[in-house]
Amino acid sequence: MIFDRLIRKKVAAFETEIIQKYYREVENMYEKMRGWRHDYRHHIQAMKVHAARGEYQEIDRYLDMLDDDLTNVETVVRTGNRMADAIFNSKLSLAAERQIQVKAQASLPVALTVSELDLCILIGNLMDNAMDACMELPAEKRLIRIYMEMKGNYLYLALTNTAGGGKKHSFATTKGEGHGLGISRMDAIVRKYDGYIKRASEEEAFSTEILLPQ
Template sequence: MWRFGRRRADRALATYQRELIDTHYREVENMYTKMRMWRHDYRNHLQTLKALAEQGDLDAIRDYLDKLDDELIVLDSPVKTGNAMADAILSSKMSLAESRGIATRVDAHIPVKLRISELDLCCILGNLFDNAIEANVGVPENDRMIRVYMDMKGTQLYISFTNTAAAGKRRKVHGRFRTTKTGEGHGFGLLHIDEIIEAAGGYVSRNSEDGAFTTEILLPQQ
């Protein structure tokens, strides 16, 4: 019976991981698709500007450049960690959080190659951001907050996620914080994060205070 339950849990975790990877891949691919589309239109933009220049219409050129500038601001990643995949997933999640009225600040730098793959790093960051967004549900909009900090501490990458939470101080069950989400499959995100970190020889700490939750992670460089 125990082995059957373990196999069932393993299958559920494997399914969750595939769905998570697919979701994060689509988010990253969507951002890069938008960038490729803009690059594709680059020649057309130049031709338009040349035509306006030949006509000597400086006001039209300025107006056109202003519109291009606005478009680039929308497409440009608000996060520049030094890792393109991390930039894409963090920017995507920031946009999602802010669309839900959550004040979000990201100060992140990844100056070295890590022992884990970029895909595993994105799974960690995506999961942490999703959990932080979910935890803000029910928090008054003026109080909603997510803060992300990433930088090197010696030879390891330090990752810190802090977010407001509606449920007050959370308690551990068998040494682990349980997810506040409901439904089948929820809770696998935390398990997946822990497995990635353990396999890399890293460290994770979670702390719940009244109204806030913090996750701290150390990941060794390559």
């Protein structure tokens, strides 16, 4: 009984930490977007000044700078589900900072039977693990592929990432207690919904597939 309470307490603390972490990441992303919108009028005025002076090359350079700046805050995944969008895009912002290429295709209904907490833990841990593995490689070899959609009455999520070391990777983790707990929590969520999870490891890639009934 005491052991069960300790486990539940540990899991609850882990979930709270995960939610707070992802909340900070999402808030950081939206703070960048709000800042860009706030400065939008100033950018327009600056380009009007260049136009009035006939400084068209300066306008081109200014537009290039704005394009680069907007790329850093633009939402790049639009699944149709607000929570999935928030978590995916907060992680994609981190991936960009780490020079990890991400190719994503995702489409979801607005409402899911999977709770927002569980969806947050699944997507967040998958992306964190994938980014950790990619960082073992030089920048030009870092790649994450994401596919997420409804297949009949099932939510299907597949993620594949490149991995370093030139050897097959174990499903276990050596990155610390919290990291290992993240993997076990993903498995527990899949069991909770009577779903299915499959992991596969190749020499230079690692993939995870998840099916959850809806």
